[in-house]
Amino acid sequence: MADKNQNQYHPTEVNGYHRSDQESLEEIEEARRKKKMKWTIGIIAFVIFQVVQGLALVQMSFNAPIRVKNTNWGPFKYGASTVNFTYGGVEVGQGIIPKGKANFKSTKKIDVYVAVSSANLTSTSALGNELNSGNITLNSQGELKGKVTVMFMFKKTKISRMNCTMVINTSAKAVTSVQCS
Numbered sequence: 001m002a003d004k005n006q007n008q009y010h011p012t013e014v015n016g017y018h019r020s021d022q023e024s025l026e027e028i029e030e031a032r033r034k035k036k037m038k039w040t041i042g043i044i045a046f047v048i049f050q051v052v053q054g055l056a057l058v059q060m061s062f063n064a065p066i067r068v069k070n071t072n073w074g075p076f077k078y079g080a081s082t083v084n085f086t087y088g089g090v091e092v093g094q095g096i097i098p099k100g101k102a103n104f105k106s107t108k109k110i111d112v113y114v115a116v117s118s119a120n121l122t123s124t125s126a127l128g129n130e131l132n133s134g135n136i137t138l139n140s141q142g143e144l145k146g147k148v149t150v151m152f153m154f155k156k157t158k159i160s161r162m163n164c165t166m167v168i169n170t171s172a173k174a175v176t177s178v179q180c181s
Contacts, residue, residue, distance in 0.1 A: 061115045064095055068110065068144065068160070070102035076158065077101045078146030083162070085116055086139045088126060092116050097144065134171050140164045 064083065070076040078100060085093035093116035102108035116138070118127055130136050144160040164180040 059115075059117045059119075061113065063111045064114050064140070066095075066097065066110045066112050066142075066162075068100070068102045068108040070104060070106055070108070070148075072104060072148045072150065072158075074104050074148050074150040074152075075101055076104075076146050076148050078144045078160075081142060081144050083112060083114070083140055083142035085114060086141070087118065087121065087136070090120050092118055092120060092138070097142070131170065134169060135176065136168045136170060138166050138168065140166065 066083065068076070068078070080099045081097045083095040083097060084091050085095070093114050095112035095114040097110060097112055100108060100110070121127060127136070140162070141164075142162045146158055146160075147155045148158050149155050162180060164178055166178045167176045168174070169176045
């Protein structure tokens with residue numbers, strides 16, 4: 001039995017390097033493993049690219065200029081509020097309006113930071129079509145609740161509501177139209 005193991009085939013020396021069958025098998029297995037890993041990585045990268053391309057993920061941020069116009073003869077003090085941005089009825093972003101005061105017969109200017117992401121959208125086929133056209137349509141809704149002080153003694157509760165539709169040109173990174181009601 002011992003003679004059988006000793007009589008195994010050993011390849012001849014090539015360029016001064018002697019190699020056994022076990023070393024050859026290990027190198028072949030290592031080469032196969034590396035090849036499989038390359039294929040696996042390539043397939044995973046392709047699948048991830050296709051999924052991301054199919055989602056048409058949009059992420060952008062901007063400063064939304066909001067104006068609180070007070071036409072009353074007394075100051076309008078309002079509490080903190082939010083402005084919700086939606087795409088196809090699904091909320092994609094939100095801006096926070098801090099509490100403040102608009103003096104009588106004046107307009108208070110507020111710049112609200114808004115971060116928009118399409119991650120909440122379940123179907124992005126319409127979004128993909130709009131991205132190809134270069135324009136995205138967003139809706140924004142907001143509400144400010146506050147009190148107007150008239151003649152320094154009467155306080156009256158007022159609610160101001162905003163509902164706007166805007167078209168954003170993605171290549172120019174600018175709002176092309178705004179319609180509010």
